[in-house]
Amino acid sequence: MLITDDFLPVPVPESLTATYLVPMVGLPKVGTKTAVRALAGRLAEPVYGLATQMLDSPLMSVDTRPVAEFPALPPDLLTAFGASQEQLDRLAAATHLVVVQAEYRPGWPPAHEWAARAVAAAVAESAGGDVVDVFGLQFLDPATALRSLPDDQGRIRLVDWVLVPYSSDAEGLWFTTKGLRRFGLLELQTQGVPDHLTRAWGAVLTGAARRLLRAWTDGLAGDEVPAFVQLPVLATVTGHDIAVAYGNPEQHGATAPVLLRLELDPATDPEADSFLSLRPPPGHPGPDGRYYAAACATLFDGIAPDVRYARPGDAMSRAIATAREGLDDVRARFLAGQLPAESQLVVKYGLPGDEGPEYVWAGVTSWDAPERIVGASASDASTDPTVRIGAPVVVEAADVVDWAVLGATGVIEGGWTQAVLDAGERPTPSSGD
Template sequence: MIRHGLPDPLAAAVSQRLGSPRLTITSYPATDSPWDLSDVAGVDEDDAERAAKATCHIDVTSVLPVGDLPCGPHTARAIAMAIAESVCGVPVDLASNEPLPVIPLERLDEFVLADNWLGVALPPYRNSGNCTAEEEDIDGCACVDLTTRGLHRFGLPELEITDVACPHSLAALNVLRTTAQRLLPLGRHPGTHTVPNELMLTGTDFATYWGYGDPMWDDGPLPIDLMEANPARLAIRPPIDFPGTLNEWLWDELPPILHELLSCEPDRPEPN
């Protein structure tokens, strides 16, 4: 019944996987559940509260071969959202520990990384008013630390960008988003991969993150430097030959759209 509500390609993928380790569904009374949802947090506080007070947990788990990325996680999430809709429940992403926003099931036919797969969002601006740095001071503070929560399910290290000044927080978030998209294809191939210290980000990478067809900037690629923060996380830094600080790089070197675009509707065909 749930498969009937999904677009045809997703319904077919669910049919092929359901009942195998690639897609298992288990129901628990909340008191016996392996998942503690009491600290789920998100933009919608009502959904977080409903998740914390749920009397039943329905778990959708997917154990995948590498070649099934990113289709496998996308399929598992689609069936979880379809189940949540059918029982008037709240879909919760356990990697990011937050409720998922409602996406019409007919719009789930295509995987887009922007559909809350990174588990990272902007903190309250200027540290909820506690930041006293001057607004025009390029390097006036280091209030913002951004770290992804969810790239590991694609076989990738998580990403971070830290010590960012409040005025550059959106630009830093968009650099992180674009870097995640640039690295995503690595997760589709088995084996150990060596990520270069210097990575070139393009306007196509940023567009693909949103599911948008045209490059989002026309100038040349944006070089970034990657360093190992720990065995499971990479830190994003300015290119090694940039003479200034991280915040000066964010202010001076980025394409303007990275300072401007908070969200973007995917370039998907309208349903019939």
């Protein structure tokens, strides 16, 4: 095995196992093979064939067990990963669990995950129940589980398979991925991320996961499973990586790549997980958080995608008024093709939330009617699960509080509210920024 300063050897597990549960009251009334046959014509053929073949092989097992025979699932973690009270109630009322397990070698395709999820979704659909992804500690309704499976070209949205939880400490935010071990790869982590980059860095880490997973599976493409795969110590992430990971490859912008340094962070506790840490490249001056903020500015065209403010003071009110006064003029220039070459027009608008509006940015793609703007979201919204990076959005002009024209190096024109926030009206970030 070649070890150089340019590559990091990452160990490869011998095999991988996927486990899915279907809680139910009583025993299943529909056989597993009958339930899977009901998916014919609804799943992409490679996945349907894979599921039926593995179901007939020793690589997959489907067992029905009393609930008491299976370790209790932690309701607090299930809730943290999106479980509703109705789903938790159905789990509490269940008398039996259908346990679907599949085993396969590391590599692509991840046959164990695709086949086991498909079979579990078929069983849950036939019983009118839920799927529990044991690895991700997530409830999935059957329709959502089936939508997450590959299309005819074998494409998936990585966000359906890899989560990015985070927590806060004295150094800032600690981000990890949860899902790369499905594919045999160690999970990623970043520490010391400034608080105001919550959603932006989650997207960056998802894009980095997509890029590294591709390198990982390329290293496993041979007939024999190697003991190690060499991953690049300096990994690049682009807007395209993020857009593809979110299932919107056509929405990516031509962003410059961002460099991140990969470090192996082995666990000292044998029961704990090892991580691959992402950090600034060598030679970066200043705290790590400053680099993360600059990386987000590059990947999101110089506009922070997750700006909130609850108390617009006089400066903010003037900024919003200034932006709104210029809307008609910038729309006219956008329609006439009079904005600077290679620039992009973006607008900021409010989404309703329990704690007040959440303000997000969107890139303008068309603006035919004065009152309605069609665009692509530049960020994930926490208040609306349909607003995701690259996803199409329709914005009412009355909801716009700011706009900006972006060039290769940042804001060319506009961005008045952002200037107010940058001057000190947003919450003070951690000392890392």
